[in-house]
Amino acid sequence: MKDKDMNYKDAAAGPAVELYDFRRPDTISKEHERILGIFAGNFARYMVGTLSTQLRGMTRIGVESVREMEYQQFMHELPAHSLMVVCAVPPLDGKILFTLDPHISLALVDQLLGGPGEADGPARELTEIEMVLLRQVVKRLLLNLRETLENIIKVEPEIEQFEANTAYVQLVSSTVQVVSVLFKISLSKNSGHFRMVLPYQVMKTLLPLLQEHFWLRSKSSSSDRVKSSPEMRRLAANIPVEISVQLGAAEIALSDLLNLAAGDYIVLKSGRHDELPIYVAGRKYLWGRLGRCGEAYAVAVTRWDDTLAEESAAQAAAATAANDGAG
Template sequence: MAVLSPETPHVHYDFRRPTTLAREQSRALELAFETFGRQWGTQLTSKTRVRAQVSFESVAINTYDDYTRILPPTTVMLLIGLEASASEARGVLQFPAPAGLAWISRMLGGAEQSGDGAPAPLPERGYTPVEQAIVRRLLEDTVDDLRYSFGAQLPGKVAFDSIQHNSQFAQAAAPADLMIVATFRVTVGERCDTATVALPADAILPGLVAPPAEQSTDDTGLRAQLPAVPVQLAVQLAPLPVTAGRVISLAVGDVIRLPHPSHRPLDVVVDGVPIARASAGASGSRRACVVIDTEENAR
C-alpha cells in the first residue's frame, strides 16, 4: 500500500478534460489513422518514386505541452488549420528534418547513399525557403488524405498552414490543450523514421460518438422494418412426447393416441411460441382456422 507523505504533491484531475480514451474512441481513431497511414504511404511512393510504407503504431491523448516535450528541439512541424476546432489550436504533422531532406533528394532524383554504399549523412537543421516549398508540394495532398481518412469524424475544412522547425516555439495550441497524438513508422527506401500526427481533441472527439438523435432515428427505422420480416406460422395440436424406440417401431396401421382433447382449440404457433388459439374450419376448397383467442408471451 502506498502512503502519501505531506511532501507528496497533489495533482488536480479535471473530469471535463479526460486524459484517457474510451475503448470505442480508441478503435475509431485507430481505423482512421490506419487509413491515413496507407494513403500517406501511397503519396510518398508516387512522389519520391521509391517504395514507401507508413505504418500506424499507437494513439493517445496528451496535452500539447506533454506532446512537444517528446519532440527533438529541431524537427519539422507542418501546422494544419482545422475549421472544426472550437479553439485556435491547429493540427501538427511532425517528422525528423533529415527524413524530409531524404524525401526531397528522392523526389529530385538523388540518392540517399554515398559513394561507398553507406547512407549519406543529412543535417539536423531547419529548411531553406526552397526546401520548404518542395516539402509543401510533397505533402500538400497528405493533408487532404487526413480529411478523407476521418470523414465525418473531422467536419469542416482542413488546410495547410505553415512549417515550423522548433517544437518549443511552434505554438500550434495552448500548453494545456488536449491533443490526439498518433505515432507512425515511415519507411522510404532503406530509411526508416518515426513521425507523429497531433490533432486537437475538441475537433475530433465529438465526432466519435453518434448523437442521440441519430440513434433514435436508427431505432425508428428498425421498428418500421420489423413488421415486414417473414416468419413461419403454424397451427398444431398439443405435442405428444414419445421415446425414440417407439418412433423406430412405427408401422403402417398403427394408431397414435394424441393428448389433444376434441373440444380444445388448436394452437397458433410462431417459432415454437404459442401466440393464439384457433378453431378448425374451411375457406372454399382449403382448410382454414378462425382465431378465437390471443395471448401475450414474454418470449
C-alpha cells in the same frame, strides 16, 4: 483501535488502488483510442499511395501508437529541428498539428530530387528550398486526410503555419490534453516518424462522427464492402512494384569460386528456351521465356506460378470449412 493493531496485510490483499491525477484527466476511453487507430490506419494507406507515386519508389507507413498526453509533454518529446505544420480543418473546431522528424524530412527531399533518400548527416534546420519542396508533399498528404474523412465529414484542410523551428509553434496551451498519433515512414534508405496531434477541441467534434461511422460500417454486409474494391484498385494503380527475373542458377565447388577471374564462364542449369521464374516484390508469381523487344531484352510471360493456385485453393477450402463449422 490503535494503528499497530490494524491488519495491513488484509488491506494489501485487496484490489490495487489506482491514483487519479486531477491535473491530467483522461478525456478519451480505450474504445476511442481503438477508433482513432482505425482512422489513422486508413489515413496511412492513403498516404502510402501518394508518397510512393511522388517519390517513385516503395514507401511503407504504419501506425505505431495512439497516446494521450499534455501538449507540453508532447513538445518535450519532439526532436529538435522537426518540421511543424499547423492546419485548420473546417468545419471542425480547433486545429491539427503535423510534425515530421528532421532526418526523414531530409531523406524525403533527397529522394524528391532524384537521390537515394539518404540523410546521414546531423539534424539541422531546413533551407527555404527544402521547405518549399516539403510544403508540396504536405499539401498532398492533406488531400489524403480529406479523402480519409470524406465519407464521415467533408473537411477542407488548410495550412496555417509551416515552420522548421518548434519554438515558433504553440498549438494549444501547455496543459491541454492532446492525442498524438505516431506514424513510422520507411523509405528505401531511411525511416523516421510523422506525427498527427489532435487537441481536445478537435476530438470532441470528430470522435462522435468516427464512432458512428465505424459502428455502421461494422454492421454493413460483405457485399457493400466489395463495392469499394474498384476505388482501392484506382488508388493502388500507380504504386510502383519491383519485378525481377532469375536467369538461372549453378552450383560450383568453393575452390572454383575462389579461383574465378574476369573472362571465366559459369554454366547455368537452365537452357536457352527454359521457363524463367519472375519475382514480384521478392515473391515468385509468374514464369516466362527470355526474348527481345526492339534493342532491349524482354521476358514473355507464359503462366502464373502453380503455388499461387495451390494457396488460393487452400484458402478457399479453409473458408468453406469455417462456414460449415459456423453453420
